Amino acid sequence: MFGSFESHPTHKTIKALGLPTLFILLLSLSCFGHLVKAYVLIYAGCSQEKYAPNSPFEGNLNSFLSSVVSSSSQVSYDAYALGNGSSTPPEGAIYGLYQCRGDLPMFECSRCMQSAVKQIGLVCSNSYGASVQLEGCYLRYEHSNFLGSPDTTLMFKKCSRSVNNDVEFFKRRDDVLADLQSAIGFKVSSSGLVEGFSQCLGDLSSSDCSACLSDAVAKLKSLCGSAAAAGVYLGQCYARYWASGYYAELTPESSHEDDVGKTVAIIVGVLAGVVVLIVLLSVCRKTKPIVPTHKTIKALGLPTLFILLLSLSCFGHLVKAYVLIYAGCSQEKYAPNSPFEGNLNSFLSSVVSSSSQVSYNAYALGNGSSTPPEGAIYGLYQCRGDLPMFECSRCMQSAVKQIGLVCSNSYGASVQLEGCYLRYEHSNFLGSPDTTLMFKKCSRSVNNDVEFFKRRDDVLADLQSAIGFKVSSSGLVEGFSQCLGDLSSSDCSACLSDAVAKLKSLCGSAAAAGVYLGQCYARYWASGYYAELTPGAIHILDNPI
Known part of the structure; x- marks a missing residue:
């Protein structure tokens, strides 16, 4: 019933664009x-x-x-x-x-x-x-109803170069594929230097999803053999894997016949690489840097510091999720090797493991009759709703490290990073509404801009209706809000109403503002002002949460 389609550039396309335009295009795609x-x-x-x-x-x-x-x-x-x-x-x-x-x-x-x-x-x-x-x-x-009907028709496959006689690779690949085969929905898996993901369409039942992925994995092995990277798309599911460095080989092929186009692309690519390096160095020199002290520079050495600043300036989209917004630590401390410490370690280990699969989870450990009362621990984690799962996992790994450094041996602690939240307590706080103001940030004010205030109020009204995570925009104003997953719909609504009210009362006419309460947060910003919501310093709350 279906015919395939592929689009590819020709030398005429490249000639029509011209080298300057093509360079800008390549630079955009690179950055x-x-x-x-x-x-x-x-x-x-x-x-x-x-x-x-x-x-x-x-x-x-x-x-x-x-x-x-x-x-x-x-x-x-x-x-x-x-x-x-x-x-x-x-x-x-x-x-x-x-x-x-x-x-x-x-x-x-x-x-x-x-x-x-x-x-x-x-x-x-x-x-x-x-x-x-x-x-x-x-x-x-x-035109006819296909929803929910199993379909394992092979729609597309892609196999990379082969890997021969690499026993370790095949073992890792098979481990990944076995894991992907058990997905319900979307799943990411890795083993050594091999990674992969799989997904079923949402209209499939669990059993049909499992059958579809089994077929996809079987086709990956039979059709792609010893390929270092491969992908198979069936009618209602797909599975892909790749060894480190081979992911790009899963991109659909362009024309094999357009030699002139390829030659020009290679020449432009080389030229672009040289100019990108010059522009990159120029941009990074002009970018306002993080101001280190002379002691920092002396300790790191200038070459190391330059590489650090270059990484922060040019790859900020990878590290922003891990920026610490605030942390809170209880005054009461637990003893080393105590039952509480054992359960805390189990909780943190579970968080790191679970966050590669789901963006929210809650825990209650050591609250049974076989555990001393002082060993009980309640905790949860949650990633921001727009964070990909692999970034959620990395963010939580960072949160676990930071909560240990900032709140060492505390009976209760929480850390809010740009992309995720982590909290644990000795007493049960799960599901209990909490609108305590944890952190606020207000940017410069915007005066007498009627259009801005109208757009801002539209965004805040929309964010106030969120159940979970919500993104909203109106004109040049954007924002997002989120409640913790342990809140009911009504408690989430009440928390966000309080957060929006505090945004207006505490930040007034700010062009960008963010308010974090105990179980929800809301942020908005006018175009170009988002960076002003980054904390000026780490906020440590030395009191029980």
Whole structure:
């Protein structure tokens, strides 16, 4: 039913762009590759049958695509059935779904789906059925109902170069594939230098998902043999693995025939590399640096400090999630080798392990009859809702290290990082509402800007309605809010109402502001002011939380 589609550049395209424009394009792709990779087209399929312009089907298709764009800023999966009621002609019925990759932040999910909607219109114009699989998201619609029906049709495969006689690689690969095969939804796995991920569509049952992934893993081995990297996409699931350094080989191939285009691309790439180095050094010299003391410089040495500053300036998107916003430590200390310390170590170990799979979890350890009362520990962790799972895991590893350094031997402690939160206590706090002000940050004020205040109030009103994590924007003002996962809907709503009220009362006309309460937070910023929400210094709260 479906035909495949691939797009690739030609030498005419390169010639039309010109070297200066092409260089800027290459520079953009180099610097912002993590933003555009999600939109790379892997495959597309279109039905042969076409619908008529201005038909009932076209009207419902437009409604479906509009709903996809709107919904994907809030949830990463949704399914639709439109025009299948008695009041609509049978030829108008449409069934569809979309899904983003499980580690894609919500704002990237939304952008990916916007790209998918555009591409499905270009590639499968007027088709009664179509699907597009991008690197970061999937979109499909049909005239007949396919939702929930198992489909293990091979849609696309990609195999890299082979690895021969590497026993360790094959062992690690098989460990990863065995782990991926057990996924329910989205799963990331790694073993040594081999990594991988797998995902089923949200309309599949657990048993059908398991069957689909088993088939995908079997096809990976049979079709790609000893490949160092491979990916298989079936009708309702996919699985991919790669050895370190081979991930890029899973990108769909461009034309093998366009030798002139490739030659020009190589020349431009070399030139771009030289200029990028010059621009990078120039930009980093002009960037306002973190101001170290003479003692810091002397201890690190100038070469090491330069590399550190270069890393912080040019790769900030990787480290921002780990910035410490505040920490709180109880005054009471536990004794070394006590039952409490043993349970605390178990809790922290579980947090590191669990955070690679789920973004929130709560724990109660040592509260049974077989454990001394002084050994009881209650805790939770949560990652910001737009953080990919691999970044969630790394953020929690950082939080675990920082809570041990900042609150050593404390009976109760919490750390709030830019991308995640970690807390434990000796007494049970789980589910109990807490609107204590933990931290606030207000930027410079904006005066007499009626449009700004209107946009800000629109964003705050929207953030106040969040259940869990929410992103909102109005004009040039953006924001996000989040409640901890142990709160009920009503308690979350009350917490966010308090946070928004404090934002207005404590920060007034600030162009950017953030308020963190005990169990929720809310932040907003005008375009260009987000950086002003970074704490000026680490905030340590030396009192019980």
